[in-house]
Amino acid sequence: MQSKLKQIVLILLVVLSASCSKKVAGLKAFPEEEIKEGYTKATVVYSTVDGCNWLLQIENEKKVEPINLKEEFKKDKLKVWIKYVIKKGAVGICMAGEIVTLTEIELR
Numbered sequence: 001m002q003s004k005l006k007q008i009v010l011i012l013l014v015v016l017s018a019s020c021s022k023k024v025a026g027l028k029a030f031p032e033e034e035i036k037e038g039y040t041k042a043t044v045v046y047s048t049v050d051g052c053n054w055l056l057q058i059e060n061e062k063k064v065e066p067i068n069l070k071e072e073f074k075k076d077k078l079k080v081w082i083k084y085v086i087k088k089g090a091v092g093i094c095m096a097g098e099i100v101t102l103t104e105i106e107l108r
Helices: 002-019
Strands: 040-046 054-058 063-066 079-086 098-107
Touching: 054 079, 063 079
Parallel strands: 063 098
Antiparallel strands: 040 054, 040 079, 054 063, 079 098
16 A cells, blocks of 8 residues: 555656646747857947947946947847957947957847
8 A cells, every 4th residue: 555655646746847847839948048158148238328339238247349240230139149359458439348359149
């Protein structure tokens, strides 16, 4: 009797844990945003401050001023993945953040 009860409890635990996964219309659940190795999360921001135009808000950090943001990414509040290099010694008119050269950019 006791082994039968253990089997039932084990089956219930398996069923409950399987039913807790998030599924939408039969699709396998993934984290909200997949982490892309070597990339940084950022949001494109349009600035109305004189001398500024397009900035990148690094998630939970600072703003940076890209010198080579492509036209197709110039959309306010656009979420992107970026890789960048800080241009040492570069000073911009905007003064909102470090000047950077984007080495890669992708939509999030």
